[in-house]
Amino acid sequence: MATMIQAESVSTTQLKEVGTVQVQEIPSGDKPALLLLHGEGEDDIVGIFADVLGQPWETTTSLEQVKAGPQGTIYGMRSSLAVSQAGSWDQSRVLINTHCVDGPHPRDDSITESCDFEYLYTVSTFFRRDVARFLSLILGQISPHRDLTKKARTTLISTTFPDVHAALPNLDILSVGADAIEIRVDLLEEPLKDGSVSKVPSLKYVGEQLMLLRQRTELPIIYTTRCTKENGRFPMDDPNLFFKYLTRAIQWGCEYIDVELWLPEDIRRKLAERKGCSKIISAFHDFSGNFKWLAPETQTLFERGAVYGDIVKMYVLVNSMQENMELEYFRTTIQTKYPHPPFSGLNMGPTGQLTRTMNKIFTPITHPLLPMIAAPGQLSAAQINSALHSMGQMPKLDIYGIGSFRSTSQAMFFEKCFNELSLPHQFMFAERAPKASIEYILRRPKFGGAYISPPLVAASAPYLPALSNAARAIGQVDTVLVRQESGQQVFIGDNATWKGIRATLSRDFVPSAYSGRAALLLANSEADASASIFALKSLGIGPVYTIGFKAKGSLSTEVEPVRSVEDMKRLEQPFVIISALPAEKSLVVVPLLKHYRVNGKTGSGMGGHGMKLSGKVFVDLASGPRKVDPLDIATSAGWTAYGSADVSAWTTVEMIRLLVGQNTPYDFVQLASGVGRGLF
Ligand SMILES: O=C1C[C@@](O)(C(=O)O)C[C@@H](O)[C@@H]1O
Incomplete structure (x- = not known):
């Protein structure tokens, strides 16, 4: 069974010793067993569901075949056929009626009533991420309520x-x-x-x-x-x-x-x-x-x-x-x-x-x-x-952006957000100077928290005695929070980047799609890759193969370097490739994207009606100008591809949540950044 990193807890007693990362067994690593009903000629939706779940699929005309088939295979069946055999249904799978709202068939409420769930969709504009969200929720793989109670x-x-x-x-x-x-x-x-x-x-x-x-x-x-x-x-x-x-x-x-x-x-x-x-x-x-x-x-x-x-x-x-x-x-x-x-x-x-x-x-x-x-x-x-x-319940604080010039559009977004929500806080931007500059900012009287870009090496910041589990395991702090504990002000070093990566990975795929599958990670150093490793492990990923570095820290279990072409041949096909290489080196990934191009039944490029199948995920964390964009190559080789703008927008959502307790929609972050596809 896949292991999953537990990332949420933080306490001042978890000081920065090189501790083992807490891992937790997750039952959601099991592949869900589903039977989908669909209208005549609308079996494309079965392929999409299977793709989002990372599981194989088949259409069938007989419930007996469904009962005898492998649990991990997603079955699709015409609803009219299922109705005629309903008497023999043994409830061995989650039964979902799918209905295409802009398709030719009318919706039959009696079919809905006999199913566990119903998924309504349109093909004129199809929203794959809505399938991922629906499945993640009904299968218990995400818990928005648990997140909100925190x-x-x-x-x-x-x-x-x-x-x-x-x-x-x-x-x-x-x-x-x-x-x-x-x-x-x-x-x-x-x-x-x-x-x-x-x-x-x-x-x-x-x-x-x-x-x-x-x-x-x-x-x-x-x-x-x-x-x-x-x-x-x-x-x-x-x-x-x-x-x-x-x-x-x-x-x-x-x-x-x-x-x-x-x-x-x-x-x-x-x-x-x-x-x-x-x-x-x-x-x-x-x-x-x-x-x-x-x-x-x-x-x-x-x-x-x-x-x-x-x-x-x-x-x-x-x-x-x-x-x-x-x-x-x-x-x-x-x-x-x-x-x-x-x-x-x-x-x-x-x-x-x-x-x-x-x-x-x-x-x-x-x-x-x-x-x-x-x-x-x-x-x-x-x-x-x-x-x-x-009423004195929300004091005016100075929230800092500490970093390089590159992050100023993120700073502008913070200001927009404060204005939109009438938050009393002031946003301050500080260039990162060598030695002790961050510690000095933390000591300022109205310091209310900061994001740090590029992140700070946790081990080099003795003034941050408390770290979240994620920051400790990743070894990097990109967000500093101020919390009151027993009347005392405590600074906590946290990491939001891994959440941005995880949110990107789970936009079009459910968490269990990753469990037990292989990932390939390219980076110049372990430090550049550790937030990605943490995000992948939080999804219960199987082996992580690395190119460009060898992992030695607390995240190194089941992380294996690829040293030669021979190694490559022997390895499991990766379901995810993440490149944390800088922009000038980002083309190194291109031969890999082509080599592992997406084909076969679980990832055959295009479903009907423009509903995209992909079956594999590529994330490029590099930002900055380059001659050829690996995202374009990845997309044409059939990958579902995301760039640094996607990850940055999700990371910003998370930082704003951590720093000022406000929720901002991902699309608003993209919109307010006003720079085409993304923020930075
Ligand atoms: O229950 C409530 C609270 C509410 O009635 C209010 O007082 O703001 C508004 C309703 O829409 C909502 O369902």
């Missing part, structure tokens, strides 16, 4: 569009500062033939709206069917309507479903039993104006929500400041008594706005570009940050 504050942007199309042009800017995006299903307005709109949008319409949104955002989606009594439009006469729509959200792979607490216990329990990797937000709203935070029933409401909720949300309309104080008291006492699940509590209405700044879990935010606010008193991310600052 953030000090989280927000969600509650969209109020009657039709998601209207949101798409501004989606990147709308979602700056949001950790998740809410689709208010009850506010969707499906146009009817007679010119009116439906009271409840059909599942077909909702599915397509959700698909559109997910194709354009990397944010986790919160799927909400708000009822009429709680400021929404979903009718309350039939609770089964909620069950039906929320079950479908689970099947569509939504990260969160919002389940109202008034729904019968039976329905809430059944949703919890079926939720798979989706998470439940238990929701309670009171608009009566008479709610009492300190009444004994309020704790009972929390406890009821906590039975099935991964988050418990309680929002009430208030009229006095006193009720804000009472909510804050309730917040402290309830989370002391029950640290889990997280509590999202706030007071609606203008008087309650203070609590929208105090709440730390999934605070709903609005944006001036939305057609209307979703609830009374809602604030934008910028308004919340300004309020936090004026």
Whole structure:
């Protein structure tokens, strides 16, 4: 079984001894067993799924063949054939109905109901990364919820569009500062033939709206069917309507479903039993104006929500400041008594706005570009940050970019981001001078953190006694964080680059596609390659072959140098090639890209309808001018190719998250950098 690096933890007690890297067995190294149903003539999608999973595939006409076939093979079958043999299905695989929304076949809800999941897609514009995201979530290979629970504050942007199309042009800017995006299903307005709109949008319409949104955002989606009594439009006469729509959200792979607490216990329990990797937000709203935070029933409401909720949300309309104080008291006492699940509590209405700044879990935010606010008193991310600052909860800090001239566009991006989110911080750029300059910057009174480009060798920075696991293993610090521990200021050296590399690698492939496969890494030195090795190991990669250096440090297990052509012949074919060579040497990789060009059934260049198959990944970390771009050669040899701009954009997303706790979409980073394909 593949081993996986555990990279998250950091503590001041993990000082910089050359420790062994913590490794953890991961069950997700197992190749998932899937059966995909598809419409007639639409079996291309099976090839795409298999490619994203890094597994072989076959189409078949018989369920018996599927049952007898190897687990690791992805099977595809026409849905009409599967329906006729449904009686003999033994549930031995995850069953996914795929439906091409702009294809010729109508969607059959009875097929969806008999499947575990449903994937909706378009071929006119196909989004392979959406397949990767959908599969990674439903197969439990990523956990956005776990990641978000580690953030000090989280927000969600509650969209109020009657039709998601209207949101798409501004989606990147709308979602700056949001950790998740809410689709208010009850506010969707499906146009009817007679010119009116439906009271409840059909599942077909909702599915397509959700698909559109997910194709354009990397944010986790919160799927909400708000009822009429709680400021929404979903009718309350039939609770089964909620069950039906929320079950479908689970099947569509939504990260969160919002389940109202008034729904019968039976329905809430059944949703919890079926939720798979989706998470439940238990929701309670009171608009009566008479709610009492300190009444004994309020704790009972929390406890009821906590039975099935991964988050418990309680929002009430208030009229006095006193009720804000009472909510804050309730917040402290309830989370002391029950640290889990997280509590999202706030007071609606203008008087309650203070609590929208105090709440730390999934605070709903609005944006001036939305057609209307979703609830009374809602604030934008910028308004919340300004309020936090004026209440002394977000002190003005100096955030530094320390480095070479090359990184100034990254500096400009930080400034844009601070402005967009009304963060009080100031961005300062410091040229990296020899000796002691960084230590000197750290000691400045308002120092709030820094990114360092090129990174600092961890062993040469005794003034950074605490390192994250990743920085320790990689041996390089590209981000310095300031944290308070027992009233003391502590500097932590971290590494964001490996996360940028990992995010790039998992954009079009699920993590298990890498497990046990070989990788080839080219670099001038181990230092240049170590963030890549760490990223690859975090995905459970098999052997890593190296050209240009021999690994000796804590990451050197299962890392083997290639010394000769004979070696090359004997090695396993690489699934990934990463070049960390400088621009002037980057052509060295070209013969390898050509030698290992992509062909065969698991990687035959092009699926139908422009849906690209590739089966192999190339990442070029070099930046700067060169005569021939290896990315072009890689692409024409069938590789899925990424350049340093992709990695840098993901790394910047991660740095901003680490330094100022704000989430910025990858596409916004690319857009705001304003230099064509990328940042640097
Ligand atoms: O539950 C909530 C909170 C909310 O009602 C608010 O008060 O901001 C907005 C809704 O969209 C969301 O579903």
